[in-house]
Amino acid sequence: MSSRLGWAGVVAGAAGLATAQAVAWAVTGATGPVVAVAGSVRDLTPGGLANFLVHAVKHLDKPLLVTGTVLATLLLCAGAGTLARWHRLLPDLVFVLLAVAGVAALLQQGDATTGSVIAVLVGLATMAVVRRFLGDQQATPVRAADGSTVAVRGEGPARRAFVLNALGVLVVAGLVAVGGRALGGGHRAVEEARRLLRLPVTRGRPPAGADLGVPGVVPWRTPAAGFYLVATALAPPSVSPGEWRLRIHGMVDRPMTLSFEQLVRRKITEDWLTLCCVSNEVGGNLVGNAWWSGVLARDLLTEAGVHPGADAVKQTSADGWTCGTPLSALTDDRNAMLAVAMDGQPLPIEHGFPVRMVVPGLYGYVSATKWLVDLEVTRFDRFSAYWTERGWSQKGPVKTESRIDAPRPGVHVAAGRTRVGGVAWAQHTGIRRVEFQLDGGAWQRATLGRVPSVDTWVQWAGTVSLRPGSHRLAVRATDRSGYTQTAARADVVPNGATGWDTVEFSAG
Numbered sequence: 001m002s003s004r005l006g007w008a009g010v011v012a013g014a015a016g017l018a019t020a021q022a023v024a025w026a027v028t029g030a031t032g033p034v035v036a037v038a039g040s041v042r043d044l045t046p047g048g049l050a051n052f053l054v055h056a057v058k059h060l061d062k063p064l065l066v067t068g069t070v071l072a073t074l075l076l077c078a079g080a081g082t083l084a085r086w087h088r089l090l091p092d093l094v095f096v097l098l099a100v101a102g103v104a105a106l107l108q109q110g111d112a113t114t115g116s117v118i119a120v121l122v123g124l125a126t127m128a129v130v131r132r133f134l135g136d137q138q139a140t141p142v143r144a145a146d147g148s149t150v151a152v153r154g155e156g157p158a159r160r161a162f163v164l165n166a167l168g169v170l171v172v173a174g175l176v177a178v179g180g181r182a183l184g185g186g187h188r189a190v191e192e193a194r195r196l197l198r199l200p201v202t203r204g205r206p207p208a209g210a211d212l213g214v215p216g217v218v219p220w221r222t223p224a225a226g227f228y229l230v231a232t233a234l235a236p237p238s239v240s241p242g243e244w245r246l247r248i249h250g251m252v253d254r255p256m257t258l259s260f261e262q263l264v265r266r267k268i269t270e271d272w273l274t275l276c277c278v279s280n281e282v283g284g285n286l287v288g289n290a291w292w293s294g295v296l297a298r299d300l301l302t303e304a305g306v307h308p309g310a311d312a313v314k315q316t317s318a319d320g321w322t323c324g325t326p327l328s329a330l331t332d333d334r335n336a337m338l339a340v341a342m343d344g345q346p347l348p349i350e351h352g353f354p355v356r357m358v359v360p361g362l363y364g365y366v367s368a369t370k371w372l373v374d375l376e377v378t379r380f381d382r383f384s385a386y387w388t389e390r391g392w393s394q395k396g397p398v399k400t401e402s403r404i405d406a407p408r409p410g411v412h413v414a415a416g417r418t419r420v421g422g423v424a425w426a427q428h429t430g431i432r433r434v435e436f437q438l439d440g441g442a443w444q445r446a447t448l449g450r451v452p453s454v455d456t457w458v459q460w461a462g463t464v465s466l467r468p469g470s471h472r473l474a475v476r477a478t479d480r481s482g483y484t485q486t487a488a489r490a491d492v493v494p495n496g497a498t499g500w501d502t503v504e505f506s507a508g
C-alpha cells in the first residue's frame with residue numbers, strides 16, 4: 001500500500017512534467033523548466049567535474065543531464081507520494097519545492113518568462129491534482145476490533161483500478177505533451193519564416209514636430225514592443241506566409257483566393273495609423289500609433305467586384321475570431337489596408353503575422369482582424385460577429401478622445417511653472433483643438449504637435465503655474481467636425497468610453 005502511494009507520486013510527477021513541458025513548448029516555443037533545471041545542475045557542477053563529464057560522454061551530456069533530471073525528479077515525487085501517509089499536504093509541499101526549484105532554474109538560466117512560469121504552475125497543479133486522484137483511490141485501511149491489525153478492503157479490484165487510472169493519466173499527459181510540442185514546433189517554424197521574410201516596405205520617420213518633447217508624454221510613434229495587445233486567443237495562431245491564403249468571397253463577381261506572394265506583389269501603400277481599442281477606459285493606454293505597410297482593401301475589393309446591396313464585410317481570423325466592418329470604410333478613400341508590416345518589419349506574430357487589417361477611424365473590434373484569412377462581402381443583417389454576440393455594438397466608429405500623460409496621477413511636482421501634455425485622437429476626423437483646465441478654472445488652448453494626416457493621434461502640450469497644494473487637471477478635445485468631448489462619463493460597453501480625462505496631483 002505504501003508502494004502504491006509512491007507510485008501515485010511518480011505518476012503525478014510524470015504527468016506534471018509532461019503538462020509543464022507542453023505549456024512551455026506551446027506558449028513560448030522554448031525549452032521549459034526541465035531543461036532549465038538540467039542547465040542549472042550543469043552550471044552548478046564544479047568546473048573540472050563538468051568538463052570531465054562532458055568529455056567522458058561526448059555530446060551525450062545534454063540528453064544524459066535531462067534524463068537524469070527527470071529521473072531524479074520522479075524519485076523525489078515517489079518520496080513525496082509516500083509522505084501522504086503522515087499528512088495529505090506533505091506531498092504538495094514537496095511539489096511546491098520542486099516548482100520553486102524550476103522557477104529558480106529558469107531565472108538562473110535567463111529563461112524566466114511569463115509563459116515559462118505559467119508552465120511550472122500548470123505542472124505543479126497537475127502533480128497535486130493527479131496525486132490526489134490516484135491517492136484517493138487508496139483502499140481504506142480498516143482497524144480490526146483488537147486495534148492491532150490493519151486490514152485493507154477490496155485489495156484486488158482497487159489495485160486494478162489504480163493501475164488503469166495511472167496508465168490513463170500517463171496516456172493523457174503524453175498526448176498533452178505531444179500536442180504542446182506540435183504547437184511549439186509551429187511557432188518556431190513561423191518565427192523562422194518571419195525572420196527570413198524580406199518585404200518591399202520602408203520604415204516611416206515621424207514628421208518633424210510630431211513629438212513635442214514634454215517629459216512623461218508617450219512617444220508619437222509607439223514602439224512595436226510597447227504596442228498594446230488584445231486577442232481572444234490564448235496563444236497566437238501559427239500561420240506561415242507559405243501556407244497563408246486569403247479568401248475573398250460572398251457578394252462579389254469574382255471570388256478569389258490569394259497567396260501571400262500574390263498579395264505582396266500588388267501595390268503596397270504605407271501610412272501612419274493610430275489603432276485603438278473600444279475597451280480603452282478614459283485615460284487608458286489601449287491605443288498606439290505605428291507606420292503600417294500593406295495592400296489597400298479597396299484595391300482588392302474592386303478587383304473582386306462588389307455587388308450592389310452589400311453593406312458589410314465579415315472578416316475571419318485563422319483563430320476563428322470574426323468581426324463585421326462597414327463595406328464603405330473598406331472602399332472609401334481612407335487607407336484601410338491588409339497590413340503585412342509594422343514600422344518597416346514583418347508584423348510581429350502577436351500583432352497578426354502574416355496579414356492583419358487596419359482601418360482608420362474604427363475600433364479594433366470591428367476592423368483590425370489579426371491573422372486575417374477570410375473576407376466575406378455580405379450584409380449586416382445576415383451575420384453576427386465575435387464581439388457583437390457578446391453585447392458590443394455592431395458599428396464601432398472611434399470616439400474623439402484625449403488623455404493626460406504628464407503629470408501622472410498622484411505625483412508631487414515642484415510648485416511654479418510646469419509643462420503638461422498628452423495625446424488626443426479622432427481617427428479619420430482629425431483633432432482641431434485640445435484644451436486643458438487647471439482646478440476648474442478657464443480652459444486653456446494647448447499647443448498641438450504636427451501630424452501627417454487626420455488618421456493619427458496628436459500630441460498636445462501646455463504650461464500651468466502651480467501654487468503649493470493639491471491640483472486637478474482636466475483635458476478635452478474638439479475634432480474637425482466641431483464636436484467637443486462630452487464630460488458625461490460612459491462605460492466602454494457597448495461602443496467606447498466618454499468623459500474627460502482628469503488627473504489629481506500635488507505641488508510644493
Ligand SMILES: Nc1nc2c(c(=O)[nH]1)N[C@H]1C(S)=C(S)[C@@H](COP(=O)(O)O)O[C@H]1N2
Binds near residue numbers: 229371
Ligand atoms: N484574430 C483577432 N484579431 C483581433 C482581435 C482578436 O481578439 N483576435 N482583437 C481585436 C481588437 S479588440 C483590437 S483592439 C485589435 C488590437 O490589435 P493589437 O493587438 O495589434 O494592438 O485587434 C483586433 N483584432
Ligand SMILES: [Mo]
Binds near residue numbers: 230279364
Ligand atoms: Mo479592442
